[in-house]
Amino acid sequence: MKLLRLAPETTNIPFMRFRRVSYPFSAFLxxxxxxxxxxxxxxxxxxxxxxxLIELRARQGAAELADLRTLGGKxxxxxVEVQSFGGAETSDVTFRFGTVAGGDAAQQAAVSRVRDAxxxxxxxxxxxxxxxxxxxxxxxxxxxxxxxAIFGVLVYLWFRFEWQFAIAAIIATMHDxxxxxxxxxxxxxxxxxxSIAAILTIVGVSLNETVIILDRIREMMRKFxxxxxxQLIDVSVNAVLPRTIMTATTTLLALLALSIFGxxxxxxxALSMTFGIIVATYSSVFICAPILIYLGLRTEGGAERESTxxxxxxxxxxxxxxxxxxx
Amino acid sequence: xxxxxxxxxVGVIASVVFAIFLVLPSFFSEETxxxxxxxxxxxxxxxxxxxGLDLQGGAHLLLEVDSSSVAKTQVExxxxxxxxxxxxxxxxxxxxxxxxxxxxxxxxxxxxxxxxxxxxxxGLAQITGGLAAVGGQPxxxxxxxxxxxxxVAVTEAGVADRVRRAVDQTxxxxxxxxxxxxxxxxxxxxxxxxxxxxxxPGLQDTVQLxxxxxxxxxLEFRLAAEPGTPANERETLPFADATEGSxxxxxxxxxxxxxxxxDAQPGFDSRTQEPIVNxxxxxxxxxxxxxxxxxxxxxxxxxxxxxxVISAPRILSPITGGSGQISGRxxxxxANNLAVLLRAGALPAKLTVVEERTxxxxxxxxxxxxxKMAAYVAGVLVFVYMxxxxxxxxxxxxLALAVHILxxxxxxxxxxxxxxxxxxxxxxxxxxxxxxxxxxxYERIREEFKMGRSILSALDAGFKRAFGTIIDANxxxxxxxxxxxxxGSGPVRGFAxxxxxxxxxxxxxxxxxxxMMIALWYRMKRPTRLPI
Numbered sequence: 080m081k082l083l084r085l086a087p088e089t090t091n092i093p094f095m096r097f098r099r100v101s102y103p104f105s106a107f108l109x110x111x112x113x114x115x116x117x118x119x120x121x122x123x124x125x126x127x128x129x130x131x132l133i134e135l136r137a138r139q140g141a142a143e144l145a146d147l148r149t150l151g152g153k154x155x156x157x158x159v160e161v162q163s164f165g166g167a168e169t170s171d172v173t174f175r176f177g178t179v180a181g182g183d184a185a186q187q188a189a190v191s192r193v194r195d196a197x198x199x200x201x202x203x204x205x206x207x208x209x210x211x212x213x214x215x216x217x218x219x220x221x222x223x224x225x226x227x228a229i230f231g232v233l234v235y236l237w238f239r240f241e242w243q244f245a246i247a248a249i250i251a252t253m254h255d256x257x258x259x260x261x262x263x264x265x266x267x268x269x270x271x272x273x274s275i276a277a278i279l280t281i282v283g284v285s286l287n288e289t290v291i292i293l294d295r296i297r298e299m300m301r302k303f304x305x306x307x308x309x310q311l312i313d314v315s316v317n318a319v320l321p322r323t324i325m326t327a328t329t330t331l332l333a334l335l336a337l338s339i340f341g342x343x344x345x346x347x348x349a350l351s352m353t354f355g356i357i358v359a360t361y362s363s364v365f366i367c368a369p370i371l372i373y374l375g376l377r378t379e380g381g382a383e384r385e386s387t388x389x390x391x392x393x394x395x396x397x398x399x400x401x402x403x404x405x406x
Numbered sequence: 407x408x409x410x411x412x413x414x415x416v417g418v419i420a421s422v423v424f425a426i427f428l429v430l431p432s433f434f435s436e437e438t439x440x441x442x443x444x445x446x447x448x449x450x451x452x453x454x455x456x457x458g459l460d461l462q463g464g465a466h467l468l469l470e471v472d473s474s475s476v477a478k479t480q481v482e483x484x485x486x487x488x489x490x491x492x493x494x495x496x497x498x499x500x501x502x503x504x505x506x507x508x509x510x511x512x513x514x515x516x517x518x519x520x521x522x523x524x525x526x527x528x529g530l531a532q533i534t535g536g537l538a539a540v541g542g543q544p545x546x547x548x549x550x551x552x553x554x555x556x557x558v559a560v561t562e563a564g565v566a567d568r569v570r571r572a573v574d575q576t577x578x579x580x581x582x583x584x585x586x587x588x589x590x591x592x593x594x595x596x597x598x599x600x601x602x603x604x605x606x607p608g609l610q611d612t613v614q615l616x617x618x619x620x621x622x623x624x625l626e627f628r629l630a631a632e633p634g635t636p637a638n639e640r641e642t643l644p645f646a647d648a649t650e651g652s653x654x655x656x657x658x659x660x661x662x663x664x665x666x667x668x669d670a671q672p673g674f675d676s677r678t679q680e681p682i683v684n685x686x687x688x689x690x691x692x693x694x695x696x697x698x699x700x701x702x703x704x705x706x707x708x709x710x711x712x713x714x715v716i717s718a719p720r721i722l723s724p725i726t727g728g729s730g731q732i733s734g735r736x737x738x739x740x741a742n743n744l745a746v747l748l749r750a751g752a753l754p755a756k757l758t759v760v761e762e763r764t765x766x767x768x769x770x771x772x773x774x775x776x777x778k779m780a781a782y783v784a785g786v787l788v789f790v791y792m793x794x795x796x797x798x799x800x801x802x803x804x805l806a807l808a809v810h811i812l813x814x815x816x817x818x819x820x821x822x823x824x825x826x827x828x829x830x831x832x833x834x835x836x837x838x839x840x841x842x843x844x845x846x847x848y849e850r851i852r853e854e855f856k857m858g859r860s861i862l863s864a865l866d867a868g869f870k871r872a873f874g875t876i877i878d879a880n881x882x883x884x885x886x887x888x889x890x891x892x893x894g895s896g897p898v899r900g901f902a903x904x905x906x907x908x909x910x911x912x913x914x915x916x917x918x919x920x921x922m923m924i925a926l927w928y929r930m931k932r933p934t935r936l937p938i
Contacts, residue, residue, distance in 0.1 A: 082938065083794040089856075134769065183470070183758045187616065190762075194613070204769040206612070210760040213468065217895070224893030231885050239878065273828055276890055276898045280835070280905065283886030287879040291846070294875045322849040325795065326842040329788050333838030336784035337831055342776030344460070344769075345831050352835065 084321075094316045094364060095309040095372065101365035105254060112261020119264050124271030125207060127221070129178040129214035131190055134205035135197070137170040142201070147174060154192045155179075164343050171204075183210040221275040228279050232286055240293060243374040248289045251367035255285040255358045262354045268347040277348050281355030284330075288323065288363035295319050296371065312368045320364075327360040408862075408925050418919060422809055425816035429455075432819065455819045458826030460897050461774050463767035464607040465615060471576055471600045472756040473569045477508070479755070480560055480568050484530070484546070485510045488558065491526045495519075500554070509559035511551075520554055527558055532567075569600050572754040577602055582750035583618055587743075601760070610766050614743075620757050622712050623747040625664030627695065630706040630718060631655040646714040647735055654715055656708045661698040666691025670748035672741040675733060681741035682733045685748060692728030700724035709734075711744075763896070777830035784834045785811075792841055796848055796938045802923040803844035806915040810840045813911035814904055826900030836908030839883070843916030846879075847872040848938055855936050862928065864936065869921055876913065884909045 125132045135142065144161050151159035156176040163172045179189045186208050194203065209217070232252070236245035259281055263270050296315040303311060334356060338349040431439045432455045443452045459466050485503055488510055492499060497520075500513040514520040531546035545564030549557045560568075577594055580602065584592045593605040609615060631640035635657060642653045669686040687695055699707075699721045708718045709732050716734040736744065788807070792800035814833055818825055851868030859867060887909065890902035 082797055083791075136768075183760045187759050187762070191613065202766070202768070203610075203764075204766045206762065206764040208759070208762040210758075212470075213761045220893045220895070224889055227893070228886055228889040231889060232882060235881065235885060272895065272898050273901070276828060276894060276901050279886045279890050280883070280901075283883035284839075286882035287842075290878045290882060291875055294878055318853060319849075321852070322845050325845040325849070326838075329791060329841045329845070330835070330838030332787040332791060333784040333834050336787060337780045337834050339780075340776060340783055341780040341831060341834070342773050342827075344773055344776075345827055348828065348831060 090317045090320055091313075092317060092320070093313055095313050095369055097365055098369040098372075102369070105362070105366055108261070109254060109257045112257045112264070115261050115264040121260070121263050121270040122267045124269040124274075125175065125209045125214070126271040127214055127218050129209050129211045131176055131186060131209075132205070132207045133174040133190070133193060133203060135172050135174055135201040136204050137172075137201055139200075140170065141168045142170050142172045144172065147172065147197070150174075150193065150196060151176060154189070154196060156189055156193070178211050178214075183212070186210055217272060221272060224275060225278060225282075228282055232282065236286075239290075240297070243371055244293045244297070246374060247367045247370040248286060248293065250370055251289050251362045252282055252285045254362050254366050255281055255355060258358045259351060259355045262351060266350070268351060271347075273345065273348045274351060277351045277355065280352060281359060284356060285359035285362065288326075288359050289367045291322070292316060292319055292363050292368055296368065308372050312371060316364055316368055323360060323364065327356065330356050408929060410922055410925065414918070415922065418922065422812070425809075425812050428453075428816040428819045429812060432815070451820060453819050453822065455815060456822060456824045457770075457774075458824045458829065458897055458900055459605060459607060459763070459770075460765050460827045461770050461777075461825065461830075462607055463610065463765050463770035464605065465609045465612045466761075466763040466896070467604045467612065467616065467619065467759055468597065468761035469576075469602045469604065469619060469757045470760045471569065471573050471602070471754075472758065473565075473572075473600045476569050476572045476755045477560070477565050480565065481505060481507075481509060484558060484560065487530050488512065488527060491523060491530075495522055495526065497523050506559075508565070509546075509557060511555060511557045513554050514556060515554045517554070520550075520556070524548065524550075524556065527556065530558075531564075566599065573600060573602060575754045576757065579750050579753055580604065580619055583746055586746035586750060587618065589615075602757075608767065610764065612762060612764050614739075616759055616762075618743060618746070620759060621747055622753045622756055623664065623750070624712050624752045625667070625748060626710040627661045627663070627698075628656045628659065628708050628710055629661060629698070629702055630708055631657050632705070643708070643710060643713055643715050645718075646711065646716050654708060654718055656710065656715070661707070662687065662691045662695045664748060664752050666694070667748055670745045672738070672745040673731070675731070678733075680733055681736045681738045682731045683736070683741050683745045683748065684729065684731050686729040689728070692726070695728070695730075696724060696726035700726070773827045774830075777827060777834075781830065781834050781837070784837050788837055788841060792844075796844075798927065799844075799848055799920075799924065799938050802920045802927070803841055803848075803916070805923065806844065806919045807837065807840050809919060810908070810911050810915040811837070813915065814907050817907045817911070818904070823903050824900055825904070826897035828897045829900030829904045832901040832904035832908065836905060836912065840908065840912040840916060842879070843872075843876045843912055844920055846876055847916070847920070851936070852938055861933060861936050865924060865928070869917070873917060876917065880909050880913060 135147075137143075142163060144163060147161045148159060151157060156179060158177065160175040161172055162175070163169045174193070176189070179185045181188075190206060190208055229249075229252070233245070233249065236248055240248070256278065259278055262268075263274065268274075292315065295318055296312055299306075299311050299315045299318075303314075306314070331353060334349055334353040338346060338353055341349050428451065431442070431452050434442070434454075436454065439452070439454050446452050482505075485505060488503055491497075492512075497514060498516075500515050502512070504511045514523060528546075528548050531544040531548070533544060543561060543563040545561060545567055547559045547561050549559070551557060573596055577596060580594050581592075584594065584604070584606070589606055590608050591606075593603070595603045597603045604615075604619060606615060635655075639658050640655050641658055642655050644653050666687050667685050668688045671684050673682055673684045674680065675682050703721050703723060706718050706720045709716045716732060719733075732744070785807075789804050792803050792807075794800070796803065811833065814836070817823070818829075847868050850872040851864050854867040854871075855861065855864035857864075884906060887902045887906035891899055891906065894902055
């Protein structure tokens with residue numbers, strides 16, 4: 080059977096040269112993400128903004144969106160946001176409104192008013208009420224979680240790698256984080272506690288990708304002590320490329336299945352993860368690895384061009400042959 | 407490469423068999439699983455995987471005990487204690503006892519008297535944390551000021567201790583209330599300093615539940631105030647029944663309160679067939695009620711629940727039997743609830759719902775179906791893709807993947823962890839992630855083979871060299887999962903659990919199991935070329 084190969088057997092792509100394109104490109108995207116975040120902000124779900132989310136299903140026929148929108152004024156709920164999902168003429172809608180004045184008890188009273196008003200026409204499939212204090216705490220613990228995660232990862236990298244690697248990994252991770260936040264701001268996907276879960280997972284995966292490439296660069300560094308840094312990185316990235324593509328593909332297949340079939344409750348989660356994985360894969364190759372050039376990975380040998388990549392590979396092949404003996 | 411210690415092989419096979427056994431109960435219906443479990447010895451685990459409320463449907467309420475009112479009650483009790491000591495010791499004070507936010511103050515100008523009182527007041531302090539506590543702090547701090555001023559302040563630890571006990575007591579009362587209604591397997595737990603979580607699977611209509619949990623249920627029997635009663639001994643209370651729309655003046659003094667009830671049952675009035683609640687006092691309550699009613703025949707009294715008057719009947723004759731009935735134009739449901747509330751006792755402080763999440767059974771089932779569908783599709787896609795890329799080695803990786811998923815669910819069942827919708831997402835995500843370890847190994851084998859190693863040597867080097875990378879790469883994601891578990895709440899934790907477990911099992915299945923399969927394959931086939 081002929082096996083499928085997404086990446087050619089041996090590649091020799093000059094990845095380091097791409098940094099002249101990828102750096103401005105990523106810088107532009109990062110700035111755009113920050114601006115989007117600052118100007119448009121995130122579409123905070125009730126977990127963080129406080130308020131009430133009710134998922135309704137019309138008992139008969141389609142949901143009357145216009146009618147539902149008038150409830151805000153009628154029931155004194157403030158501004159309500161009514162959104163249908165599952166196509167046109169759908170019976171499913173989400174009904175959302177912010178924190179009603181008057182503390183925690185008032186939120187409960189507001190839900191009761193909605194229930195009394197439309198309970199006979201709609202099935203209440205999900206009701207979530209997050210009081211003002213709880214939402215504040217969720218913001219706190221969410222922020223703390225992300226900060227602690229980044230800190231924990233820093234400590235790990237500190238122990239595991241040279242400082243240049245750690246800085247490169249952190250920059251790549253921050254890049255992925257920024258872009259993911261920008262993705263949330265751009266798509267207006269709801270940002271809630273599961274989004275924090277998505278972001279932390281993206282941090283984990285982004286590092287995973289980065290660490291695998293850095294691991295290989297380090298290994299190559301020990302092997303080819305005199306190869307110039309940019310060449311060394313190119314060889315390493317090319318060596319890991321098939322794996323990077325394979326893993327990105329399988330993970331994306333799983334996440335696409337989740338986005339399409341996983342249901343509306345976790346769609347925002349699945350979509351942001353999908354985006355995050357793509358960005359993490361891109362940044363590990365085009366952002367993280369080239370940084371090492373600027374950070375002066377090593378002092379000795381960089382100037383001498385005695386050993387080129389081809390020579391190095393040939394040398395390695397010889398070594399492997401010599402060492403190969405049946406176990 | 408080819409040799410495996412027997413214990414390793416046995417270990418892997420045994421753990422797969424054990425995992426199958428652990429997952430098995432989840433394939434039965436709940437009733438079947440329960441009845442099998444009942445017949446098995448306790449030592450054998452036969453537990454179904456616990457589904458989160460977002461999957462099985464149900465209500466999650468986060469309630470907060472009003473700690474400021476707890477603190478206020480504490481200061482009031484302190485004032486009463488101080489007053490009692492002063493009275494018992496016959497000590498006269500200049501001015502009254504001043505109430506402050508967190509304590510009381512009074513002035514004893516006479517030094518000898520002060521010396522008599524102070525030790526007693528100091529004696530009111532308790533060591534917080536109960537008898538077993540180590541490093542407990544006193545609940546009160548007594549300081550002396552100028553001109554015989556004595557300040558008694560409730561310490562931070564004292565307030566915290568009281569709040570903690572109020573929460574304990576609240577949990578007790580809530581448990582009795584929920585049990586009284588026969589709701590299915592409610593889970594009531596403390597959260598943080600002053601909160602209580604109530605999870606009720608399968609419950610959809612929270613209106614009634616919130617009413618049941620949120621009512622303080624402080625029952626009092628008070629006499630109606632007569633025209634001559636001084637203003638500071640009377641208060642005006644509204645009727646609970648809004649249609650009555652009126653208020654009634656009652657005495658502040660309480661004849662008997664709900665603490666003296668021993669039983670309360672719903673029933674029907676024999677004459678009017680109206681739903682009522684029959685109650686019974688304990689001996690002390692019966693006596694007090696008997697005396698009070700005997701002294702006030704012909705006058706009305708008020709049955710007060712949480713400062714609202716349920717009814718205000720006239721005392722026709724002394725009620726000495728120790729029992730009585732409350733009627734208040736109840737519906738049957740209301741009478742039932744009131745009886746449950748009275749039996750369970752009053753809450754020590756007001757409870758407020760600060761968070762509510764309710765998922766109907768319909769949506770829960772939809773989520774399960776969607777999650778299953780996504781898992782199947784992801785599984786098939788990854789399966790096919792791996793075989794397309796790696797042929798027979800892809801099949802090995804897929805077998806390992808299947809065991810990996812089996813292990814996750816087995817671990818969930820064994821730990822009694824909850825499977826939530828994000829948890830399912832976590833499992834689906836690890837399907838993609840799990841093959842990563844195998845991809846790392848296979849790609850490394852390819853590389854090593856290209857370098858000119860023999861098949862066996864390439865296989866060996868591939869596994870060996872990829873291992874360090876696999877550990878490195880998985881540690882980072884595992885750290886993320888651990889932090890998510892620590893800081894996340896509810897369903898998000900479910901994601902952290904399945905992600906964390908998934909990473910742990912993938913290291914075992916992808917490394918050890920595929921290695922065994924490949925070794926076995928090599929010994930049987932003795933291949934002349936690498937199939938990947």
